[in-house]
Amino acid sequence: MESDSQPARSSEKSTDRLADLIGTLIAVLTLTLPLLAIARYSPSQINPWPSYPPNYPSIQK
Numbered sequence: 001m002e003s004d005s006q007p008a009r010s011s012e013k014s015t016d017r018l019a020d021l022i023g024t025l026i027a028v029l030t031l032t033l034p035l036l037a038i039a040r041y042s043p044s045q046i047n048p049w050p051s052y053p054p055n056y057p058s059i060q061k
Helices: 002-041
Strands: none
16 A cells, blocks of 8 residues: 555655746746846936936916
8 A cells, every 4th residue: 555655756746846846937037037128128328317408398477
């Protein structure tokens, strides 16, 4: 009876290991893909102080 339970345990271990691997892969992709997308589609040079004055509407009194 013990011999029947041995293969079930080894298949459970391989299933658990596969689930852990897939979960780790999903976690890594979840963390890295947004960063890669932001890096890819954001402008390379960001100038927080524009050299031209902004065009504010003039206030008529």
